[in-house]
Amino acid sequence: MSDLPVLPVTFRPSRTRAVLLVAGASIFVVITTVAMLLEQLSPGERASFVFTGALLFGVLVLLARPKVVAAESGVTVVNIASSRHLDWAEILQVNLRPGDPWVFLNLSDGTSLAALGIQPGIAKQHAIDDARTLRALAESRSIHDPDQRQG
Template sequence: MSQPPLPALPVTFRPGRTRAVLLSVGTVMFAVITVVALMLERLGPGERASFVFTAAVLFGVLILLSRPKVVADEEGVTVVNITRTRRLAWAEILKVNLRPGDAWVFLDLSDGTSLPALGIQPGIAREAAIRDARALRALADSHGTGAEQV
């Protein structure tokens, strides 16, 4: 199989369809709960506020779930997961893995650990995730030590 062409840097990998679904559902959910809270005549101002607050918290959780991405540039990779961001130099990435059944890409690092990169996940768009994982693997091989660690 031929090596995929390297994407132009900087490049951002993110689960676009999953992100669109999460943000759309969050927006609709927030709007529906807010409208219901305002339409229920029996609710007092505090109860209405608690409905809207609960909807905002749920929407916030969906925003956090839509946050993951992987940004590659000339110096390295920034992995943004749900609550954490980690910056890696290319030399730190030994291998990019997306095995059958994996929920997202894993990066094998030079310190012996493995870092999940939730920005590339095959959930809704499997082909796009495979393409993105191959592109990140090619970038790691060409910029870092991954090519030497066969």
């Protein structure tokens, strides 16, 4: 398959990530500015405003973290609070069905892993293209004998 990308390749919801990071930075700046402009606040109260802004920014940074990295050695799925590396042979199927919030990977151990790095939120067609690319990569690198895949 000559249309497959050169590895490593990173899939992430770029528009969603940009929105989250810009919103987080804006919230932090606004809350910090308000804290500094309100003269009746004590230094402790100002610090609590800044801390709250930083906490909100941190939450949005975590929400912007998801990505899927495909490399020769396999796929690394980075979700909000976890990261997992999979060998190519562990991935049996890459699914993004209509209505799914993100890609699901069906694994050889019988479980399914959500891959939040490919999500149709703001850029649906981009997510569909990314899911197709990841599916093609997984199929090109997996074991093609069904009896070996189940073992």
